[in-house]
Amino acid sequence: MAISRRRNRLTVAALLMAVVTLLVDACGGGGSGGGTEPATAAGAAAHFDVSSLRKPSGRALGVVDDKTPWQYGIVDSFTKDAGRAPGIREYYSSWSDDFDTEGNAFLWQHGQLPMMALVPSDVALADIAKGEEDAYIRRLAGQIADYDGPLALSFAGEMNGPWNSWGPEHTKPADFVAAWKHVHEVFAAQHVTNVLWVWTPHVVDSGTPATLRPYYPGDAYVDWVGLIGYYGPIDGAAFSSLFTPSLHQIAAFSHKPVLIAETGVAESGQKQAHIRDLFRGAAKAGVIGLVWYDQRKNWPGSKQLMDWRISTSMGALAAFKVESGRYGFGHSFKTG
Template identity: 35%
Template sequence: MQFRYAVATALPLALIAGCSSTGGPVSGSETPPAVETHAEEHKTGQTGGQDYRKPKGDYLGIYVEGKYKNKPAQQAKLFKKSVGRKPNIAKYFHAWPATFPTAWAKAAYKAGALPQLEIEPHGVGAIEDIAAGKSDDVIRAYAQAVKAAKMPISISFAHEMNGYWYDWGTKNTKPKTFVKAWRHMHDLFEEEGATDVKWLWTPNVVYPMPKVKLKQYYPGNSYVDWVGVIGYYRKNQKTPTFKWIFEPTIKQIKKFSKKPILLAETGVQTGPGRDKKITELMTTSAKRKDIIGVIWFNMDKRKAEKADYRLEANKSSLKTFRSLVTKYSFGRP
């Protein structure tokens, strides 16, 4: 799915609308490197002594819009009240070029969440310019601001690159160009000393585009810290189960990367069996050692996609979600 200019944190019930940047698919989302292990990181959430807002359980984030958009402190309070846990990831979408949202990031971190930036290079040719070094001044300024903020953050760049619906997707951008742009941005951050960053590589689940192989888009283990798989439970799916939606993507990724996996966009559309699907999603995510958490997209997409992912759309779904995130210790107490 696609979104722009927003935050993934709490759950302002009855205040929510929207679901990924603009336009996009109705696919659900429909979105030889060295082998490394991260068992200790999975337990502590820390690399190099840094605090990555990690609880004893798993990461928990939620994307919302409405009255408290871009207000992570207020969202965290509502989230705690609604589902019994505080989010420990806050997501923010913005188009490129852009400046680092320092005030928002500090507010998110103060609220107990790892700020996670989703950078979207909209405009045909924008990602090619990054790869060619034509956006270096903007990237360096962004990196300098990240360093000056003195807090850990996570950055995802050009998400769902294996899909056709974005300017940087398969219709306009070659895999090697995507990889070159990602590596170049990463290297400039390193040069500027902005090193307290978790780089989140976020492909869409593969079933809408089964012939597009993911390895060609992978920048390499030296350039990626986490893998952020994007996928949803939708009514029109052949088999709406975790195994059918996510497993083919995860299996493909594991052939070239052993990085921790975050379900960076997910949700269950309203309809028959919704509570059962929510239970499967959250239980599977909690029990798998390779998955470090989820970001639930709590969005009303009935106008754009005839889909509603809001937890509060069903009282039973909200109750089910609450019981699971507290049972498995998602997020923060």
């Protein structure tokens, strides 16, 4: 009887194991059978890794506007005008917005490195630093990690611009630094490996005189330095006056690669000369690329509508094509 009961128990156990095995295989959990691994922290860390992009060898050419990643018209029109496709497509996203996984994947599949300018509208940087926005940050981090491609992320850009609610007239530099570090640390805790962190102040000029060093989070928290500046009627008649002073400041505390993260040349009788000066100066400064605002928009702080497009005249367009080609702007981050 003892032997019989033991055999019955073994039979039942074997049947249970078989049922469990069938259920696991049906759910795709069989390790050796090619099934999908469970979603774990280790699995998240296996997503796209941006290590190879932190120090790019070429000079990229990008385009930016306020449209979503799915609104691809700016890429098509810029490609047609410039004679080459942009390697970076920058767009803006407001705080609390979800990450557009499919839209960013579409950009990357078509040869553009997505660059998201995350705008902290309607939220205080001090609250972000204190962890009061962690639920959103964790959600965003998870969404970005699930996107199988790279993302250049600019958080609270132009933090030295008084026109922003997170600028020097509203927020202390220490609050910006604390918020930046906190967002970065939450992403790190989520094992996000596909983000390039781009610190993007506006160039130091008459409208933005704040010193840049107090706003810098430190090399451990930054992959690229981005600079924003325009050739226009108020500031910016030459690279030496528009970008060089800021580059000198930055060189004193960081040796990270520099991207001109947003720029343009306003329509004027000097537009061709300014385009030539921009590309010549950017190449001499050793930047890894520049991103063009190929739209019309008001000059910051005024109602003066400026036309920054490269196609405002045949002369401007020819200068753009010749100079971007002369100095090798057109590198693609897409390697496969």
